[in-house]
C-alpha cells in the first residue's frame with residue numbers, strides 16, 4: 001500500500017461551520033487574523049480620529065464568514081457593522097456581536113419586529129419606506145439613505161420636503177444619514193466630476209437640514225474606494241468592505257492601491273484521487289478534455305457549488321500544488337475539479353492544493369480569478385459556499 005498522507009491542518013482556533021468535529025477534510029477557507037488586523041490599522045490610519053470604521057460584513061463577510069470575522073473585529077474594538085439583510089443582522093446578534101448593526105437593504109414590514117428585538121438599525125431606502133417604518137408604531141433606529149446619483153436606494157437629494165418630513169416622523173430615531181458613491185473607483189476626469197457632484201449634493205442636504213434647525217445625525221459617504229480615492233470625504237463612519245479583506249475589486253486597483261493591504265482569505269482543497277490517463281482518453285463531463293499524451297491527473301474535492309466558477313474550466317483557471325502552478329482540465333463539476341499534475345513529483349491523495357493563496361513562490365489571488373472569469377474579486381469571494389469550512393490560522 002502506498003504511503004498516503006492525510007495530514008491535518010493546524011490552527012489555533014478551530015471553528016468550522018459550527019460543527020467542531022469537522023476538520024479541514026475536504027475544502028476549506030483559512031482566515032489570516034494578522035492580515036485582518038493589519039488591514040484594519042492600515043485603513044484606520046487613513047481616516048481622521050473622529051471617523052469610525054463600519055465594516056461591511058454582508059454576504060458572510062464577503063465569503064469569509066460573518067460571525068468569525070465580526071467576533072474578531074469586536075475583539076479589536078470595532079463597534080459598528082453593516083449588513084445587507086435583516087437576517088444577517090439577526091445572525092450576528094444571536095452570536096453575541098456588539099455595537100451598531102446597520103441594515104443597508106430592504107426589510108419587509110413583517111420583519112420590522114426583528115429590527116426592534118435585535119437592536120438593528122434600518123436604512124430608510126426612500127420616503128414611502130420611511131412612512132412604512134413610521135407606521136409600525138414602535139421606535140426604530142434608522143440611517144437615512146440619500147440618493148445622489150446612483151439611483152439604487154435612498155431618497156433623491158432634491159426632495160428636501162420629503163426629507164424634512166422624514167425628520168419629523170415620530171417613530172423614527174434618526175441616527176445617521178448617508179449616500180453611496182457609484183463611480184469612486186476610477187479617477188477619470190468624468191468620474192471625478194460625477195463623484196464630486198454626488199458629494200456636493202449630499203452636503204446640500206446636510207446644509208439645508210441645518211438651516212431648518214434639525215439636529216445633524218452621523219454622516220457617512222465612503223466605501224472602500226471612497227477611503228482610497230476620496231480621503232477628504234471621511235465623516236463619522238466609513239463603510240469598508242472589500243479593502244478590509246485585503247484586496248480591491250480588480251488586480252490593477254489592488255496593485256496600485258496606496259494603502260497597504262494583505263489578503264485575509266486562502267482557499268484550500270484536498271486531492272481526492274490521482275490517476276493516469278492515456279493518450280486519447282477523455283476527462284470529465286462532455287469529454288471536453290482529451291489527453292494528447294500520457295498524463296497524471298488529480299481530482300480535487302471542490303466544485304462550482306463551493307463557489308469555484310465553472311468558467312474556469314478547460315484550462316482557463318489554475319491551482320497551486322506543491323509550489324507548482326497547474327491547469328484545471330475538463331469541466332469543473334458541482335463537487336469535484338480535475339487538474340493536470342503531469343510531471344509534478346509525489347502528488348497523492350490527501351495532498352493540499354491552493355485555489356486562492358500562496359504555495360512556495362506562487363500566488364493566486366481572488367483578483368486573478370476575477371480577471372479570468374470577467375468579474376470582480378467581490379463576486380468571487382462572496383460566492384464562496386457554505387459547504388466550505390472556515391478556520392483561523
Ligand SMILES: *Cc1c(COP(=O)(O)O)cnc(C)c1O
Pocket residue numbers: 056058104180222223224225239240241242243378
Ligand atoms: C456593500 C456596500 C459597502 C461596502 O462596499 P465596498 O466597496 O466593498 O467597500 C458600502 N456601502 C454600501 C451602501 C454597500 O452596499
